Amino acid sequence: MSRWPFIVFSVLVLLPLILIAGVSGWLLWVSGNWFWLSWTITVCWTSAWLLHRFAKPVQVPLPEIGSKIHWTPRDHAAAALIEAEQKRVVDFTATQLADPQFYTTRSIELATEFAKHYHPNAKDPLGAASVVELLTTIQLVAEDLESTLRNSIPGSHLVTVSQWRMLSNAPAWWRTANNFGWLASVILNPTSLARFAVSKAFVDPLSEQLQTNILGTFYALFIRQLGFYLIELNSGRLRGGSAAYRAAMRRLEPIPVTDPDNQTTVLPDAVTVTIAVIGQVKAGKSSLVNCLLGEQRAAVDILPLTRDVTRYDLRMNEHSDRLILLDTPGYSDSGATAQQISETFEAVKNADLVLLVMDVRSPAKQADVAILDQLDTWFRERHRFKPPAIVGVVSKIDGLSPIMEWAPPYSWENPQRPKERNIRDALEFVRKTFSDRLASVVPVCSDRENGRVFGIEEYLLPTITLLLDEARACSLVRSLHREYDKQRAWQVVNQLMSVGTKIKELAPGFIKAQVSQVARNLLTNMTGKGN
Known part of the structure; x- marks a missing residue:
C-alpha cells in the first residue's frame, strides 16, 4: 500500500474517534466539569509512569518456537546467546530498532558468535557454513516471522518499510500534538499550566518507553527466530535444505494431526x-x-x-x-x-x-x-x-x-x-x-x-x-545426518549429470548458430573484397 492510500485508510479509521473525543470534550467544557475531569488524565498518567518507574519489571515470555527435544547439550548451551542478545535490547535506540540495515548487521554478528560457540578453535568459524545452509537459515527465519506477523498482528500486511521507519518518530509526533493541545488549553484556561508541566515531566518519557517496548518486542521476536535457526545451522541439521528440515521436524510430533480440510486424522510416520x-x-x-x-x-x-x-x-x-x-x-x-x-x-x-x-x-x-x-x-x-x-x-x-x-x-x-x-x-x-x-x-x-x-x-x-x-x-537427528552424508556425494553427481544434459540439449543449436555466424562473416568479407 502506498503512502496516500495508507493515510486515507488511517483517517477513515481515526476520524470517528477524533469526532467523538472532540464532541465529548466540548460538552464537558460547556458543563463546567472539564477542569476537574482534566486532572484525571494527569493523575492517571503520572501514576502509570511511577508504577512503571519503580515496579519490578515482569518478563513476558515469547511463545515457543519449534521443538527443542532434539537439541544436544551444546545446543542448549548456545541458547544462552539468544537470551543475552534479547536482554541487550535496552542498549539500542528506537532509531536503530526501526532501521532494516541494523537487523542485517546484527544478524551477521550473531551468526559469527554462534559459529564461534560451535567451532571455538577455527580461524574463520562462519566460513565453514555452506551457502545453501545460510540461505536455508534466512528462508526459515523469514517464513516464521512472516507467519507470526500475519497471524498475530492485525494490519501488519499493510505496513511498508518507510512506514516502519516512521515509527521511530512517533514520540516526536506525539509531543507536537500534545503541545498544541496544551497550548490551546492554557490559552482558554491559564490554570492548566500546572497540569501541562506535570504531563511534560511524566507522560513524554512514558510514551518513549512505550515506543521502545514495541520495537524491542519485535527485536526479541526476531532474535528468537534467528537464534533458533542458527543453532540448527551449526548443528548440521540444515544441510538438506528447508524442505527436508521441515519434513524431519514434523516427524518429531508423535501426536496424530487432524487435517482441517477433510477432517481426517493423519497418523505420524513410524520411527x-x-x-x-x-x-x-x-x-x-x-x-x-x-x-x-x-x-x-x-x-x-x-x-x-x-x-x-x-x-x-x-x-x-x-x-x-x-x-x-x-x-x-x-x-x-x-x-x-x-x-x-x-x-x-x-x-x-x-x-x-x-x-x-x-x-x-x-x-x-x-x-x-x-x-x-x-x-x-x-x-x-x-x-x-x-x-x-x-x-x-x-x-x-x-x-x-x-x-x-x-x-x-x-x-x-x-x-x-x-x-x-x-x-x-x-x-x-x-x-x-x-x-x-x-x-x-x-x-x-x-x-x-x-x-x-x-x-x-x-x-x-x-x-x-x-x-x-x-x-x-x-x-x-541421527537419520537426518546419515541421509545428508549419503546424499552429499550423489548430489554433486546428479548436478553434474543435470548440467551435462542441459549442455547436450543446447549444444546442437549453439554449434549450428556459431557455424552460421562464421559463414555469414566469411561471405560478408568475400563480398566486400570483391567490390
Missing part, C-alpha cells in the same frame, strides 16, 4: 527407535530382554558365547514405532577390555535409549561409571549427535534380604516391609553413585524360569514410554 541394553557380564541383560520380548529368545544364565551384539525387533502394531533391542555382550566388573568397550560404543552410538542393567547384589560399579565417562567424552567430541537418555535398571531385586521372601508388589517408594526398604536403599545408592547421568532408576526382577517377574510392567515400560519422545528425536 525406528533403537534401545541398547548394556551392563556388566551376568548383570541380567538377557533375562531383561526376554521379559521385554515376552518369550525366551536370548541366552541366559551363561557367559556369552560370542561378543557380537544381538538385535531383536519389537513392534506393537502397524502404526507404532519400531523398537529394536540391542543385547550387548557385557563387560567385566574389573574393567572393560578394548573389544568390549568398542562393541558397547557401537551399540550406544546407534542407540536412542540406553538401559544400563546393574546387579543389585554387586556393589562394584566402577566399570559402569567408566563406560559412562567414556560415552560422555565421545558425545562431547561429536556435538552434532544427541546423547541418548540412560535408564538405570537395578536387576535381581529378589536377591535382597530377606532372600527367601518373594511377595510382590513391593512399594519401595513408601516402604513398610524390610525388602521394600532394602530396594529403596539400593536405588538411592545407585542415584548417588551416578548422580545426574541417569534419567531414571527402576528396580526389576526378570527371573521368568522361577516365576519371579516384577518391575517390568510396573516401572520399566512406563519409564520407556515417558522417554520415547526424546528417543524418537535422537533417532530422527
Whole structure:
C-alpha cells in the first residue's frame, strides 16, 4: 500500500474517534466539569509512569518456537546467546530498532558468535557454513516471522518499510500534538499550566518507553527466530535444505494431526527407535530382554558365547514405532577390555535409549561409571549427535534380604516391609553413585524360569514410554545426518549429470548458430573484397 492510500485508510479509521473525543470534550467544557475531569488524565498518567518507574519489571515470555527435544547439550548451551542478545535490547535506540540495515548487521554478528560457540578453535568459524545452509537459515527465519506477523498482528500486511521507519518518530509526533493541545488549553484556561508541566515531566518519557517496548518486542521476536535457526545451522541439521528440515521436524510430533480440510486424522510416520541394553557380564541383560520380548529368545544364565551384539525387533502394531533391542555382550566388573568397550560404543552410538542393567547384589560399579565417562567424552567430541537418555535398571531385586521372601508388589517408594526398604536403599545408592547421568532408576526382577517377574510392567515400560519422545528425536537427528552424508556425494553427481544434459540439449543449436555466424562473416568479407 502506498503512502496516500495508507493515510486515507488511517483517517477513515481515526476520524470517528477524533469526532467523538472532540464532541465529548466540548460538552464537558460547556458543563463546567472539564477542569476537574482534566486532572484525571494527569493523575492517571503520572501514576502509570511511577508504577512503571519503580515496579519490578515482569518478563513476558515469547511463545515457543519449534521443538527443542532434539537439541544436544551444546545446543542448549548456545541458547544462552539468544537470551543475552534479547536482554541487550535496552542498549539500542528506537532509531536503530526501526532501521532494516541494523537487523542485517546484527544478524551477521550473531551468526559469527554462534559459529564461534560451535567451532571455538577455527580461524574463520562462519566460513565453514555452506551457502545453501545460510540461505536455508534466512528462508526459515523469514517464513516464521512472516507467519507470526500475519497471524498475530492485525494490519501488519499493510505496513511498508518507510512506514516502519516512521515509527521511530512517533514520540516526536506525539509531543507536537500534545503541545498544541496544551497550548490551546492554557490559552482558554491559564490554570492548566500546572497540569501541562506535570504531563511534560511524566507522560513524554512514558510514551518513549512505550515506543521502545514495541520495537524491542519485535527485536526479541526476531532474535528468537534467528537464534533458533542458527543453532540448527551449526548443528548440521540444515544441510538438506528447508524442505527436508521441515519434513524431519514434523516427524518429531508423535501426536496424530487432524487435517482441517477433510477432517481426517493423519497418523505420524513410524520411527525406528533403537534401545541398547548394556551392563556388566551376568548383570541380567538377557533375562531383561526376554521379559521385554515376552518369550525366551536370548541366552541366559551363561557367559556369552560370542561378543557380537544381538538385535531383536519389537513392534506393537502397524502404526507404532519400531523398537529394536540391542543385547550387548557385557563387560567385566574389573574393567572393560578394548573389544568390549568398542562393541558397547557401537551399540550406544546407534542407540536412542540406553538401559544400563546393574546387579543389585554387586556393589562394584566402577566399570559402569567408566563406560559412562567414556560415552560422555565421545558425545562431547561429536556435538552434532544427541546423547541418548540412560535408564538405570537395578536387576535381581529378589536377591535382597530377606532372600527367601518373594511377595510382590513391593512399594519401595513408601516402604513398610524390610525388602521394600532394602530396594529403596539400593536405588538411592545407585542415584548417588551416578548422580545426574541417569534419567531414571527402576528396580526389576526378570527371573521368568522361577516365576519371579516384577518391575517390568510396573516401572520399566512406563519409564520407556515417558522417554520415547526424546528417543524418537535422537533417532530422527541421527537419520537426518546419515541421509545428508549419503546424499552429499550423489548430489554433486546428479548436478553434474543435470548440467551435462542441459549442455547436450543446447549444444546442437549453439554449434549450428556459431557455424552460421562464421559463414555469414566469411561471405560478408568475400563480398566486400570483391567490390
